[in-house]
Amino acid sequence: DAMVIQNPRYQVTQFGKPVTLSCSQTLNHNVMYWYQQxxxxxxxxxxxxxxxxxxxxxxxxxxxxxxxxNTSFCFLDIRSPGLGDAAMYLCATSNQPSPDRAGxxxxxxxxxxxxxx
Amino acid sequence: GxxxxxxxxxxxxxxxxxxINCTYTDSSSTYLYWYKQEPGAGLQLLTxxxxxxDMKQDQRLTxxxxxxxxxxxxxxxxTQTGDSAIYFCAEKDNQGGKLIFGQGTELSxxx
Numbered sequence: 684d685a686m687v688i689q690n691p692r693y694q695v696t697q698f699g700k701p702v703t704l705s706c707s708q709t710l711n712h713n714v715m716y717w718y719q720q721x722x723x724x725x726x727x728x729x730x731x732x733x734x735x736x737x738x739x740x741x742x743x744x745x746x747x748x749x750x751x752x753n754t755s756f757c758f759l760d761i762r763s764p765g766l767g768d769a770a771m772y773l774c775a776t777s778n779q780p781s782p783d784r785a786g787x788x789x790x791x792x793x794x795x796x797x798x799x800x
Numbered sequence: 801g802x803x804x805x806x807x808x809x810x811x812x813x814x815x816x817x818x819x820i821n822c823t824y825t826d827s828s829s830t831y832l833y834w835y836k837q838e839p840g841a842g843l844q845l846l847t848x849x850x851x852x853x854d855m856k857q858d859q860r861l862t863x864x865x866x867x868x869x870x871x872x873x874x875x876x877x878x879t880q881t882g883d884s885a886i887y888f889c890a891e892k893d894n895q896g897g898k899l900i901f902g903q904g905t906e907l908s909x910x911x
Contacts, residue, residue, distance in 0.1 A: 687842075689842075725804075725902060726843070728898055728899070773843065788831075789845075789899055791835070791842045791843040791844070791845075792842050793841055793842040794840075796840065
């Protein structure tokens with residue numbers, strides 16, 4: 684089945700120790716998104732890739748970076764995790780015909796829950 | 801700016817209908833979505849409605865859209881305990897496709 688896969692499902696890291704979360708998709712969608720969702724809150728978009736073009740949200744901290752080596756994979760790097768970065772991180776994908784037009788439905792992965800000790 | 805609002809909690813008895821409400825501000829939104837999130841899981845797309853429609857039915861789910869009042873609702877008929885989850889309403893930014901989520905409504909279904 685075509686899907687969005689996130690690994691690992693749970694990640695524990697230490698304060699200040701870099702961590703990478705991964706997302707892969709078999710949907711062949713051209714857009715991939717990373718959201719942060721803190722407890723009892725709505726998901727908040729961090730950034731997205733339109734093909735290889737990176738689009739950062741204005742209020743995303745510099746501590747968060749992303750890489751997309753190919754269509755199928757996208758990584759979220761947290762350079763120096765703080766206690767406030769503990770959250771669920773959700774990856775999503777969609778098809779979008781052009782950067783300035785709304786794309787199709789976003790499909791989400793199961794999420795990676797990050798714990799910072 | 802864009803904003804989506806939902807009530808935080810809803811409690812119903814098994815077999816009753818549930819109605820989850822949502823209001824949004826961006827009148828240019830093309831699509832509006834309902835996602836379901838079970839504890840510890842990602843977001844599951846339940847249904848969506850295009851902005852030129854006022855109703856969409858899909859099995860036990862009915863979506864009503866009042867574009868004039870910018871009000872969206874999700875009705876779940878014959879609610880089951882497995883429907884207990886958080887339900888997020890989202891509108892799609894007309895440029896770029898960014899999703900703006902409400903804060904989620906926690907639906908509790910009591911046997």
